[in-house]
Amino acid sequence: MTPQPLLSVERLGVAFQTRSGYLSAVRDIDLTINSDEAVALVGESGSGKSATALAILGLLGTTARVQGEVFLNGINVVGASARQLRSIRAARVGIVFQDPQASLNPVMTIEAQLVETLRAHLDITRARAKQRALELLELAELTDPNSRLRSYPHELSGGMRQRVMLAIALACTPDLLIADEPTTALDVTVQAQILDTLDRMRRDLGMALLVITHDLGVANRLCDRIAVMYAGRIVEEGATRHVLDHPTHPYTRALLEGQPQLADLGRRLRSIKGSPPVLGEAQGESCSFAPRCASATEDCHDDEPELRKLGRQLVACFHPGVPA
Numbered sequence: 001m002t003p004q005p006l007l008s009v010e011r012l013g014v015a016f017q018t019r020s021g022y023l024s025a026v027r028d029i030d031l032t033i034n035s036d037e038a039v040a041l042v043g044e045s046g047s048g049k050s051a052t053a054l055a056i057l058g059l060l061g062t063t064a065r066v067q068g069e070v071f072l073n074g075i076n077v078v079g080a081s082a083r084q085l086r087s088i089r090a091a092r093v094g095i096v097f098q099d100p101q102a103s104l105n106p107v108m109t110i111e112a113q114l115v116e117t118l119r120a121h122l123d124i125t126r127a128r129a130k131q132r133a134l135e136l137l138e139l140a141e142l143t144d145p146n147s148r149l150r151s152y153p154h155e156l157s158g159g160m161r162q163r164v165m166l167a168i169a170l171a172c173t174p175d176l177l178i179a180d181e182p183t184t185a186l187d188v189t190v191q192a193q194i195l196d197t198l199d200r201m202r203r204d205l206g207m208a209l210l211v212i213t214h215d216l217g218v219a220n221r222l223c224d225r226i227a228v229m230y231a232g233r234i235v236e237e238g239a240t241r242h243v244l245d246h247p248t249h250p251y252t253r254a255l256l257e258g259q260p261q262l263a264d265l266g267r268r269l270r271s272i273k274g275s276p277p278v279l280g281e282a283q284g285e286s287c288s289f290a291p292r293c294a295s296a297t298e299d300c301h302d303d304e305p306e307l308r309k310l311g312r313q314l315v316a317c318f319h320p321g322v323p324a
């Protein structure tokens with residue numbers, strides 16, 4: 001029997017309320033993550049990556065309309081009450097965002113923030129929480145964790161603060177860690193160190209990982225599988241090796257052109273001629289990538305390609321390349 005995936009996203013759609021009515025930012029996302037997997041959602045800024053992650057976490061505000069289903073360990077997040085959501089997240093999911101500065105409380109010491117998080121999740125004494133806080137900082141490979149406990153966020157470097165955020169994310173011993181652009185704000189050397197820690201942590205602790213990134217180097221370094229997003233949809237998905245060595249979608253190919261050194265971190269996605277469609281621009285009637293696609297033919301402007309299996313990959317294109 002195939003084991004149940006840890007995360008199963010089915011036909012996820014997100015629309016935001018705007019002055020022009022509800023406009024769709026994410027459409028028809030299907031994604032599964034098994035308990036031992038690391039998956040990357042990759043795409044240009046504005047492609048709907050964060051909206052997808054926030055929908056998975058049930059964290060979108062009331063101006064967003066979410067459709068479809070998101071099962072976390074078999075429980076549907078879409079339509080769950082605020083209370084159910086808090087307990088699902090508290091028990092199962094850790095989150096790390098791009099900007100640790102914005103996520104940490106500037107007037108609380110690192111110890112106070114970790115202890116507060118731990119005691120919110122677990123029925124433990126203050127003394128035990130303090131001991132656990134130290135263990136978590138060690139897991140996140142923060143140097144000199146004992147004295148860092150007494151520091152305030154502004155006394156730490158950006159990399160150290162991100163390690164504190166990793167420690168906080170581990171407080172509930174999550175099954176799944178969602179990291180949205182976890183290293184984007186850091187310089188390249190620190191990025192590489194934090195990615196190594198993240199990789200080691202997820203392997204040692206047996207967590208699944210969903211990494212959201214615009215950096216193919218980050219996806220390549222951390223993830224078993226890549227899903228490439230364009231204009232709110234997944235347009236190519238497969239094992240990292242297959243997608244990067246044999247990209248079949250013209251968008252993935254364009255992203256990879258000019259980036260032969262995938263080991264390099266911190267490169268912005270290569271800019272491709274033209275711009276992505278604006279939110280809500282005619283969807284479903286043609287391929288969203290057609291105005292920028294070098295391989296586009298007439299049929300690409302008449303209908304939208306479905307995501308289909310091609311070899312060992314999935315691709316949404318009428319004229320895909322040769323798969324792995």
Ligand SMILES: Nc1ncnc2c1ncn2[C@@H]1O[C@H](COP(=O)(O)OP(=O)(O)O)[C@@H](O)[C@H]1O
Nearest residue numbers: 016017025044045046047048049050051052279
């Ligand atoms: N709260 C919101 N209200 C209106 N539009 C939004 C909101 N959040 C995101 N968007 C729009 O949805 C699209 C996808 O955004 P996002 O998921 O943040 O992209 P990414 O994370 O890939 O950069 C963008 O066009 C963005 O402007």
Ligand code: SF4
Nearest residue numbers: 287290293300317318
């Ligand atoms: S469907 Fe057509 S326009 Fe769209 S990516 Fe494929 S070849 Fe390009």
Ligand SMILES: [Mg+2]
Nearest residue numbers: 049050051180
């Ligand atoms: Mg984002």
